Amino acid sequence: MTEETARGGPVGDSDPDKRIPEEGIQPRGKWANKMEFIFSMAGEIIGLGNVWRFPYLCFKNGGGVFFIPYFVFLFFCGIPVFFLETSLGQYTSEGGVTAWRKICPMFEGLGLASQVIVTYLNIYYIVVLAWGIFYLYNSFKSPLPWSSCDNPWNTNLCHSSISKFANPHLFQPDSNWSFLNNITTPDYFTENYTYMNETDIFSISTSPEEEFWIHRVLRMSDGMSITNMHWDLALCLLAAWVICYFCIFKGIKSTGKVVYVTATLPYLLLILIFFRGVTLPGAADGLKYYLIPDFERIADPNVWRDAGTQVLFSYAVCQGVLTSLGSYNKYNNNCYRDCLGLCLLNSATSIFAGFAVFSVLGFMAHELGLSMYDVASSGPGLAFIAYPKALSLLPGSSFWAVLFFLMILFLGLDSQFVCVESLATAITDMFPRQLRRPCARELLVLGIAVVCFLLGLPMVTEGGIVLFTLMDTYGASGITLLIIACFETIVIAWVYGVDRFLDNIEDMIGYRPFPVIKYCWLFVTPLICGLTMLYNLSDTYPFMVYDYMPGKWSSVVGSLLIITPLICIPAFIVVSLCKNSKNMTTPSADLRQAKPHKPILTLCKYVIFKARPQPNRRADEANEKMMMEEPSRV
Template sequence: MASIGSAIGLGNIWRFPYICYANGGGAFLIPYFVALFTAGVPLMILEYSLGRRMQSSAPSAFAKVKKSTEWIGWLALFVTMFIFFYYPIVMAWCVNYVIHSIKLSWGANSQIFFFDRVLEKSAGPGILGGIRWPIVGGLFFTWVAIYLCLFKGVKAVGKVVMWTVTIPWIILVIMVIRGLTLPGAIQGLNFYLTPDFNVLLKPSVWLAAYGQVFFTLSLGMGIMIVYSSYLPKKSDISNNAYITSLANSGTSFFAGFAVFSTLGYLAQSMGVSVPEVAKSGIGLAFVTYPTAIRLLPFGAAVFGILFFIMLLTLGIDSAFSEIETFVSGFTDKWKLNKKVVLPIVCIFGFLIG
């Protein structure tokens, strides 16, 4: 369950549906599942095998295989570090948007609200803006939540992920049902699913498929090595790898119904085509989707709150798996006390953010 929580993250909601749409719609599922079964699942089985056999973090596991390969584990950990410095910032935005959703504070222009009001984006990278205290507050809340999820150890994490995996799925089902009842939903789903088999001849589509598999399964980051180190010796790692991979892929595909049914409704409401409103990343989460939420005929505030709670719980799952992996590398190598290392990492991450 913890592996599923780590794999299912923000990218499943705001990245996969757009990549699918931009790379041939339903036809993209062919290279995607080829990538999943030729690279994703085999590499996950490999990481699970290494973690369960060595019963340690990525650097220590590689060191036990051969001392000269320990650096591979450390490289994975420091790549993970740069990601978990960034993830909590996005979650801080989500915390703010949960509050903004109560009154739909973004109004008619969600783009201006996000960049000028929430972020107070400066005129250029060389110009430093002021401290955004609401974001600092959201960031503090996020890091405290991450710390509380981890400080009692792996058993507590197991209990936490039961909620942080289940809650987003329940909300996602609600969002899909609501999206499919909106006018224009079919138009949006047609853009998402209509296959263009000509794209299968393009190398860029296959690269996008393999890239998405690596990105969303948390491969090469040491996370699966750490989580599998807690597995019983007799656990079926192949079965676990398939369950994790297929749960992740199913969530990505299912999320597309929520995203594109809503985009179809937004396009019809604004009198434009779906490609004109289709975006990925933060543009989808904090600009396009809030615009669509504001236009809902009823329950807009409720769906806004649910949407950003879903993003927040997905992000926390991914973030604490990355931090657990990073901390485990140091505690395994130098036999440090996790209760000392964890708060140091959390405080440092908060200050960097």
């Protein structure tokens, strides 16, 4: 035991920011300034889910009532786990896997589980960017190709709508409307037309936006083959990966600069769309459906489940990304203040995006004479069918379509390349001797990009949408994220010791976080996550994506996607048990412990787990190394 340890002073690294790497290994980088970290985190957590998922969930789950369960999950699950992962990365200066190895070796599998989920995201999430690039290219055409039925991919059932707001000259007496549809009228149809009204005719029709999405972009067929490649979409996917690669191939030196553009430009575009949307006729009706609360829905457990899964998805927790980004902070960065500010920004962006989305959807419902229930949708249906249809009704529709798909592209791009950066960081920290060398980083990122590109190619085939939906639904499923969140809080609070971790945070930022955080990690967060997970498991959860898809096949794939990351947790517990059973829960000796002789867990001033001071093994190893290197006097 060293003299410093005997006095009860700090043990471990005296200055974690000045660790000397081994000979031949490049030092681990740090953010050039705080703003690079803030923008990178904002780019990761503020993505497509804020625009195409949160507003729809509010509409679906009782309007303003949805804010109640959402903020309950945010304050008692989202923020505690978000702060835990970010501070863990900053404290250990390690990526998503090795951070858990240093904190508690037996739970290294938690880090690997999160990296499996990030790998899922790297494979399928970028397909959305490929669709966005395809739509962006077509947005420069006038008229927009999805606004009319006069295209080779349209069927006889296609029927388009003309906006009175954008084309008032057509709404004059004796105007010719024959160009609106492609419906051919057989003899029997003409003979019986007197018995059918206009609503009956168009009830069997489809919109040009739907047909563009189904027959031009996805090109789905009855066989749903995954061997029939769509090469134009494959080129869009390749373009997305090329952009992503050059954003991050130099590590945080390039990532930190790119996020200044990718994280801020979507806000500018969203503000422009918002001001255009709220000035349109019918916008007030859309906002009413978005905000007016239906208090009867508050007792529906499905509303609470949707709120919980939205918080976990939106805040990118349990994916190792926050740990990786936090690991590039300087040791004394105030990550607590940063996390609170980022969480508030994320939720405010989601709420603001709802105004931009539902004002435009309200206008569309007003123009077409439909109810909000007929036009509101979520996910790709909102971004690639509903919203393009609404924009096509506006004057200067091509301009607004370009702005919208630019926003989609930038929202998805920074989330994508930060996920790739996170995976590269985790792998590099696992094999520093091999990968922290000149050009190794560039080759690693290139390898990740090539492998994920090839694995993503089946999603741009005729049956690709089925694979995409399976990955989106079960790859980063609510069940998986909830289980990982439970484990993370339990390991930090009860195994490593919540008081010891709070002492570490106090050593970094100069003060202890709000006391509620401690009890969230100990009890509230694992309890809420556990109950939500049990409800998900008890609820009927069919592995069925489309009616034409065999239920057994989708069930097997969905189950594998869920089980694969989770199996890492018990597998590494067994590995740790066989490898070093005596030190399964012993944290790394090079972690700085400011108060090594304080109890690691107390409740109401009662000591639950006493202090577990460690000998300074690093000093002993250094002495041994010096003795071995001392020249012989013979």
